[in-house]
Amino acid sequence: MKNSKFLKIAVLSVFFVQMGVGTITPAIANIAAAFPTVPFTTLLLVSTLAVLMSVPATLISGRLAGSVVKYKTLLIIGMILFIGGGVAPYFMATSSFTAILIVRAIFGIGLGITVPLGAALIIAFFDGEERAKMMGLSNVVANVGGILFQMLGGIAATASWEYAFLIHGLGIITLILILFLPEPAKVPAQAAGEEKPKLPGSVFGFALAIFFIMALIYPMLVNMSTIIATTGMGGAAEAALVLTMFTVGGMLGGLIFAKVFAIFKKNSLALGLALLAVAMTSIGLGNSIIFMYIGTTLAGIGFAFIIPTVFMDLGAAVHPSQMPTASGIVMAALNIGGFCSAYMFAFLAGIMGMTENIKFPFYVSLTVFALAAVAYLLIKPKKNGALQPE
Numbered sequence: 001m002k003n004s005k006f007l008k009i010a011v012l013s014v015f016f017v018q019m020g021v022g023t024i025t026p027a028i029a030n031i032a033a034a035f036p037t038v039p040f041t042t043l044l045l046v047s048t049l050a051v052l053m054s055v056p057a058t059l060i061s062g063r064l065a066g067s068v069v070k071y072k073t074l075l076i077i078g079m080i081l082f083i084g085g086g087v088a089p090y091f092m093a094t095s096s097f098t099a100i101l102i103v104r105a106i107f108g109i110g111l112g113i114t115v116p117l118g119a120a121l122i123i124a125f126f127d128g129e130e131r132a133k134m135m136g137l138s139n140v141v142a143n144v145g146g147i148l149f150q151m152l153g154g155i156a157a158t159a160s161w162e163y164a165f166l167i168h169g170l171g172i173i174t175l176i177l178i179l180f181l182p183e184p185a186k187v188p189a190q191a192a193g194e195e196k197p198k199l200p201g202s203v204f205g206f207a208l209a210i211f212f213i214m215a216l217i218y219p220m221l222v223n224m225s226t227i228i229a230t231t232g233m234g235g236a237a238e239a240a241l242v243l244t245m246f247t248v249g250g251m252l253g254g255l256i257f258a259k260v261f262a263i264f265k266k267n268s269l270a271l272g273l274a275l276l277a278v279a280m281t282s283i284g285l286g287n288s289i290i291f292m293y294i295g296t297t298l299a300g301i302g303f304a305f306i307i308p309t310v311f312m313d314l315g316a317a318v319h320p321s322q323m324p325t326a327s328g329i330v331m332a333a334l335n336i337g338g339f340c341s342a343y344m345f346a347f348l349a350g351i352m353g354m355t356e357n358i359k360f361p362f363y364v365s366l367t368v369f370a371l372a373a374v375a376y377l378l379i380k381p382k383k384n385g386a387l388q389p390e
Contacts, residue, residue: 006180007125008134013177014075014118015138016170017082019146021050021111023167026154030161038097045101050108051339055332057112062328065117066124067321072183074113079175081110086168093162107168116327123315123323124184129258131315135308136257143250143300197319203326206310207333213306214337215344216368217276219361220283220299221246222342224292227358233289242292249300257308268309270376275302277369284362 024031025047032043065074085107089100122134149167156163225239261268275298282295314326345361354360 007182008137010177010181011118011121011125011134012137012141013174014114014121015142016145017079017111017174018115018118018142020082020086020149020168020171021047021054021108022146023086023149023153024157024164025150027157027161027164030157030164034093034161035097042097046104048339049101050104050111051335053105053108054112054115055335057109058115058328058332058335060328061113062116062120062324062326062331065120065324065328066184066186067324070183071117071121071124071324072178072181075117075178075181076175078110078113078117079171079178081106082114083110083168083171083175085110086171087165089165090162115331116324119311119314119327120324121181121184123311124320129262132261132308132312133258135311136254136261136304139254139257139304139308140251143247143254147244147247197322199322199325200317202317203314203322203329206314207329210307210310210330211333211337211340212368213273213276213303214334215341216280216361216365217299217303218338218341219345219365220280220296223358223361224283224296227283228289228292230358231287233292238289242289242296245293246296246300246303249297249302250304251300252297253301253304254308257305260305261309261312266309266313267377268305269313270373272302272305272309273369273373273376275299275305277366277373280362280366280369284359284366 028043028047031046032038032040035043061074061078065071085103085105088103088106092100092103118138119135122131122138126134149170152167152170153164156167221243224243228234228239228242257268260271264271279295279297279299279302282291282298286292286295310330311327314330315323318326345364346355348364349355349357349360352360
């Protein structure tokens with residue numbers, strides 16, 4: 001059953017819900033209207049609190065998976081919390097905003113439990129080229145899920161804000177599939193006579209890299225509508241289409257990742273960084289809407305090369321029993337990077353006197369990505385073959 005179609009579908013279904021946190025983004029304005037006495041910064045917690053709560057849950061889930069608690073058990077718990085916490089606000093239209101935040105925290109915990117297990121399952125079930133294909137497809141499924149959750153959330157919110165929360169019920173698809181998912185063979189932490197393996201420092205190196213990569217990309221996701229509006233390139237509709245191209249680029253990158261990885265091996269990471277540098281150059285220096293489209297598309301492709309390569313590297317660097325923990329650390333770093341991005345750039349802009357320049361973050365990002373691509377080529381590990389274990 002190792003390479004059966006059902007196994008692949010069941011594993012990929014875990015990625016389907018990974019971008020479910022964006023479901024209610026289109027409904028923020030409607031929620032604000034329903035709770036006019038709640039400050040807007042507090043209101044945004046309906047989205048950001050879930051992300052924050054997912055971070056410790058991700059770390060704990062990665063630590064427990066496969067060793068203390070079975071993968072399937074954790075996935076079932078995570079999906080029940082995802083669906084229950086996600087849908088609950090639909091029934092709370094007359095409740096206090098605090099009560100809604102509580103169930104959003106539960107939703108975030110469910111998301112955090114689920115997030116690190118997808119990559120760990122791919123490493124556990126697949127090897128070599130099949131592993132690379134599954135890593136690429138995981139990006140495609142995650143992006144398709146993200147589009148579907150956010151699109152349906154927006155449509156539902158046009159009727160009433162609480163309807164947007166019902167869309168989290170799509171998680172039932174993943175829950176049903178994982179009920180029939182086989183449990184990976186338990187890998188002993190160490191062989192007889194061996195010391196317990198220590199988590200290699202490279203895990204924290206990759207986590208730090210992902211933290212900064214996400215922090216450098218995030219201004220594109222949150223500032224694009226402002227850039228397009230203030231420069232006269234268009235309005236909200238154009239901004240939505242431009243940002244959609246980031247997702248489309250991610251899907252394209254995921255579809256071709258296996259072939260790219262077969263050619264470039266570890267250099268796939270440098271290629272991804274180079275594409276991000278070009279993307280930020282297009283956005284930062286471009287003065288028409290076409291440059292925004294080019295930039296977001298290339299950013300999506302580059303990001304889709306980086307994430308699977310990192311997990312391929314992790315699979316080669318850590319003991320199989322450590323993969324869930326390593327995945328949890330990296331995914332937690334990704335979420336923290338997005339959360340910290342605005343504060344980092346505000347600090348840099350303040351000390352450099354660039355607070356009024358909305359494109360300042362892109363100048364920083366293009367420089368860092370270009371230097372990182374060159375640096376990675378110079379310091380890359382010598383052994384490339386370790387990435388495709390047999």
